Amino acid sequence: MAFVSSFSPSVGTSANTFYGEPNFAASLSSSTAFLGKPLAFISPSVFSGKNSNAAKRLVVYSKKLSGLEQAMRIRRQRELGPFVPDKKRPPLRRGKVSQRLPVPDHIQKPPYVATNILPEISKEIQIHDAEGISKMRAACELAARVLEYAGTLVRPSVTTNEIDKAVHQMIIEAGAYPSPLGYGGFPKSVCTSVNECMCHGIPDSRQLQDGDIINIDVTVYLNGYHGDTSKTFFCGNVSDKVKRLVKVTEECMHKGIAACRDGALLRKIGKKISEHADKFGYGVVDRFVGHGVGTVFHSEPLIFHHRNDGTGFMVEGQTFTIEPILTLGSTDCITWEDNWTTLTADGSMAAQFEHTILITKTGAEILTKV
Numbered sequence: 001m002a003f004v005s006s007f008s009p010s011v012g013t014s015a016n017t018f019y020g021e022p023n024f025a026a027s028l029s030s031s032t033a034f035l036g037k038p039l040a041f042i043s044p045s046v047f048s049g050k051n052s053n054a055a056k057r058l059v060v061y062s063k064k065l066s067g068l069e070q071a072m073r074i075r076r077q078r079e080l081g082p083f084v085p086d087k088k089r090p091p092l093r094r095g096k097v098s099q100r101l102p103v104p105d106h107i108q109k110p111p112y113v114a115t116n117i118l119p120e121i122s123k124e125i126q127i128h129d130a131e132g133i134s135k136m137r138a139a140c141e142l143a144a145r146v147l148e149y150a151g152t153l154v155r156p157s158v159t160t161n162e163i164d165k166a167v168h169q170m171i172i173e174a175g176a177y178p179s180p181l182g183y184g185g186f187p188k189s190v191c192t193s194v195n196e197c198m199c200h201g202i203p204d205s206r207q208l209q210d211g212d213i214i215n216i217d218v219t220v221y222l223n224g225y226h227g228d229t230s231k232t233f234f235c236g237n238v239s240d241k242v243k244r245l246v247k248v249t250e251e252c253m254h255k256g257i258a259a260c261r262d263g264a265l266l267r268k269i270g271k272k273i274s275e276h277a278d279k280f281g282y283g284v285v286d287r288f289v290g291h292g293v294g295t296v297f298h299s300e301p302l303i304f305h306h307r308n309d310g311t312g313f314m315v316e317g318q319t320f321t322i323e324p325i326l327t328l329g330s331t332d333c334i335t336w337e338d339n340w341t342t343l344t345a346d347g348s349m350a351a352q353f354e355h356t357i358l359i360t361k362t363g364a365e366i367l368t369k370v
Helices: 030-034 049-080 130-152 160-173 240-258 267-279
Strands: 191-194 197-199 213-222 225-234 288-292 299-303 319-322 325-327 333-335 342-344 350-352 355-359 364-366
Touching: 130 160, 130 213, 130 225, 130 355, 160 191, 160 213, 197 213, 197 325, 197 342, 197 350, 213 350, 225 240, 225 350, 225 355, 240 267, 240 319, 240 325, 240 350, 240 355, 240 364, 299 319
Parallel strands: none
Antiparallel strands: 191 197, 191 213, 213 225, 288 299, 288 319, 319 355, 325 350, 333 342, 355 364
16 A cells, blocks of 8 residues: 655655665654645755755755656657546546445554554565564465455446445455554545556445456554555456557566665666566656555555655565556545545546565565565
């Protein structure tokens, strides 16, 4: 389950550093960031004293990166031309959201469920011992099985609410808790993001239509550990243009995973993803990022899927998600009043894939692979 970066996505820092200096953005409320609300104003005093050099480097880097991004944007626009919405496909509309489903008392629940308050992003870098890795594997294996089952339900006329009910039932029958349920008030057990919805779609009464695509994002909490994964599925007869977007998005995720190993820079993930997406003229959404996952649902490090200049690196035994979102058109977004459902600003299709991975000495183990 992706979340909104709590600071400028142009600055792909490691969890606790900002160009070797304390991360000035760490003071921002990560609770606000999850909901995609405006960033808090940063006082100039933050850059006083020892942080003044960091501020200067930020200005230089921002100019360099903004120039690169602008060049890439212009190239994409020339290659693709202006995005023209599919007149045959009506824009996504909110359906009726049913009541929250119950979870048996005997099932272990994550701490945030008791408060219904959106937790702040944990600063903990989640590195596991042998027992922790074993429990992570079990949680991720369950999440992968649930996701594959959910995918078999995708067909025209099925509602996303029906998918949510089926996912909820499978998870609790396995003795686990559906992690999204009650997370910061999220009312459902799974995220279902259809067509132009980038992520965090809330299951409702809308029926899936022939030609739709849908990302189903499953996270389970089993024996104190979260396993997190998502996949974009086809509903009926999907156009070749959209099929290619989905295929390339999955490839981008695997390109990012291939860059992972103990000691590797986190920024290589975004570099590999962006390089592959550029070949096809697709936009890489920079607003939503991957995250550390384990006993805590969302923690540092933040995993940027676009080009960045971060200094953080990977550590053996660490677990985090890689979950790029690609679009056919603009990467700008709008969020509905529910504070969760986020769509492309121009109505263009978006696709996403996600795996939870474990960093090893020589590479990365995909924990959510079926």
